[in-house]
Amino acid sequence: MDMEPIEDEEARKERERLEDLRDRDAFAERVRDRDKERAKKVVEDRSSKKSGAAAEAAQRRQLADDSEARGQALPSLRLHSRQEYLTKREMQQIELLRKEIADDEALFSGMKISKREQRDLERKKELLKLVEERLKINDKWEGYQLPEDYITEQGKIDKKKKQDALYKRYEEAKPKDDQFVTDVDQWEASQTRHSTFRTGAMDKKEFVDDYDYVFDESQTIQFVMESSLPGTTMTPAERLLQQQIDEAEKKAKTIEDTRKSLPIYAYKEQLIDAIKEHQVLIVVAETGSGKTTQLPQYLHEAGYTANGQKVGCTQPRRVAAMSVAARVAEEMGTKVGYEVGYSIRFEDCTSDKTVVKYMTDGMLLREFLTEPDLAGYSALIIDEAHERTLSTDILFALVKDIARFRPELRLLISSATMDAEKFGEYFDNAPVFYVPGRIFPVDIHYTPQPEANYLHAAITTVFQIHTTQPKGDILVFLTGQEEIEACHENLQETARALGNKIRELIICPIYANLPSEMQAKIFEPTPEGARKTPASSNRIHTTHGQECPH
Incomplete structure (x- = not known):
């Protein structure tokens, strides 16, 4: 009688480990088979390999299965990506050229430039003009374009291309959220959006507490109400009339005090x-x-x-x-x-x-x-x-x-x-x-040496006064409308760049050829004098050849 060999401890552990691995693999295989049976089977229509989505799916399968075909398709994808990149690059260069022209015109405004600089600026403008004209050639809004031909080389009609040619323009013109919006409504909405005055820091008011009130409750006086007598009630119309009378009297009193001062x-x-x-x-x-x-x-x-x-x-x-x-x-x-x-x-x-x-x-x-x-x-x-x-x-x-x-x-x-x-x-x-007599003191200052660009010097001086002096008005006299507009734009850009680092700055350009209603309103003197301003801002007046009562 043969005796079975006695299995030592190490052999037993190795055998159990191998059995565990076989059991694990068998369980995983059973789980995969079960999931595959439960998964939804997609039946692909292979009846027409050349129609629409079926042809596209067949092409994708071929690329997935055939590495050689996939390698042949990659160069075309790279070419398409390159074309998209070149298109974006072209738009970036055109925008950069526009900014360069705007910067040069703003930098050389009011200055005598050399012939080379003038020639470079004209060349940039001519280049931008040619590029914009070329872009307009392919712009669908400039004229009629023939739709893409939806008849294939075999003489058959591609339904997808035909639908795109027939219904694409209606899909593009369809308003969002199923809202019917006419051209007039769009124009009015655009005008309203651009003409809305946005108030930022102007709405913020400064409240300064000059004193801290201290109340001692032990020293308060106690009162006991005996009776309550109702006052004479006023109708809303009477209350509004009384308010207008009070405002008119206050205004007349202020004007009279100003005249006497x-x-x-x-x-x-x-x-x-x-x-x-x-x-x-x-x-x-x-x-x-x-x-x-x-x-x-x-x-x-x-x-x-x-x-x-x-x-x-x-x-x-x-x-x-x-x-x-x-x-x-x-x-x-x-x-x-x-x-x-x-x-x-x-x-x-x-x-x-x-x-x-x-x-x-x-x-x-x-x-x-x-x-x-x-x-x-x-x-x-x-x-x-x-x-x-x-x-x-x-x-x-x-x-x-x-x-x-x-x-x-x-x-x-x-x-x-x-x-x-x-x-x-x-x-x-x-x-x-x-x-004799002067309402306000006047200090006259001169620069130690002449300034190369007096407009830039004036703008720099404005911000020096605004950041170092108390609140008030700053009046800048300029020689013409072009300089006023340049100064106005430069002041706005600088104030916007500084942001919250400086106090709010209100810029009011004033021209000598404004309509009479606006001129009378702008130049209306303030009774309190030239230093009367809002509590939280300075105001700059850039004017052409006329004293401003502010």
Whole structure:
């Protein structure tokens, strides 16, 4: 009888390990077979290998199974990817060229550049023009394009291409979210979106606590209510009327206080007496002393506008005539065009009730054609005489001649910086009336050496003042509209780049050819003076050739 060999411990462990591996593999195989039986069987339609999705699926299977076919298809994929990359690269280069042209024009604006730089800039512009024209050739919106041919080489119709050619344009024009939107609705939505004024930091208000209140509860006084007496109730209409009355009274009180605070107010009686005594008077007063706005009102209050007579005041610029007329009308409690009006080229805002009339020098010269003796005026004020425009110089000779045979006419020559003695000598030794005083202190600063680009120097100075000085207004005088626009754009970009590092900056470009409504609104003086600004921002005015009352 053969005896079975005795299995040692190491052999037994090895045998058990191999059995575990076989059992594990068998279990995994059974699980795969079970999952394969339960999985959904997809029946592929192989009846038409050349139709649509079936052909595409067959091609994918062939690429997956055949490595040689897959290798042949890869070069075409690389070519397609390369073409897409070149298209994106082209658009990036075109956008970069646009930015280079814009940067060069902004950098060389107002500067004399060399011929080479001018030639390079023109070459870039010509290149951009040619590229844009070439891009427009393939633009589907520029003209009609023939759709892709949906007839194959075998003469059969490809249904997918035919459907794309017939219905693609309708799919592209379909609005989102199944909303019917017309072209007019889209245009209105675009205009509304671009014209909406977005307020950011302007809505933020600064609240500064000057004192910390400390309450001692032990020292409080206790009260006991005995009875309650109801007040007189007001209807909403009465409450609104009372609010309007209070605001009007407050505004009138503020305007009256401002008029009394002007330096010329202290010499009101002396001025009226001097005007009664002398027919021609040279008035020299500082800028902002109130001579332009107050002198016509003083003449009106002194009775020079009685019996239908008028007081005329000339200004060298249209903007000044409109803005000052708006301010004087507000001070007199009337509207522009009634007791106070103005007359400029192409615009006459006067009526039969007008007694104080502001006008440009040229308009007064035109009135000489219809009324050579200016019989409708009892007093004339030639303001800003130091600017010496052509119309002003001609007016000096004409009014001097009229004053000699019209002794009742009062003539005032007003200015801030002029040679008063020479003017007085020209007007038959007329006396000079000096009005001392200045509303605000003025510090005059000069640069140690000339600046190469005064526009850039002005922009840099604006931000120096804005970051180092207290809150207030900054007025920048420039020579033309192009410089105003360049300065405005540069200030906006710099302020946007600095972001929250500086306080908010409100930039208000002002031109000499704005509509009268906007000019009167922009140049309306603030009663509190030139330093009156919102509590959380500075304001910059860039203006062309005109003093800004702010």
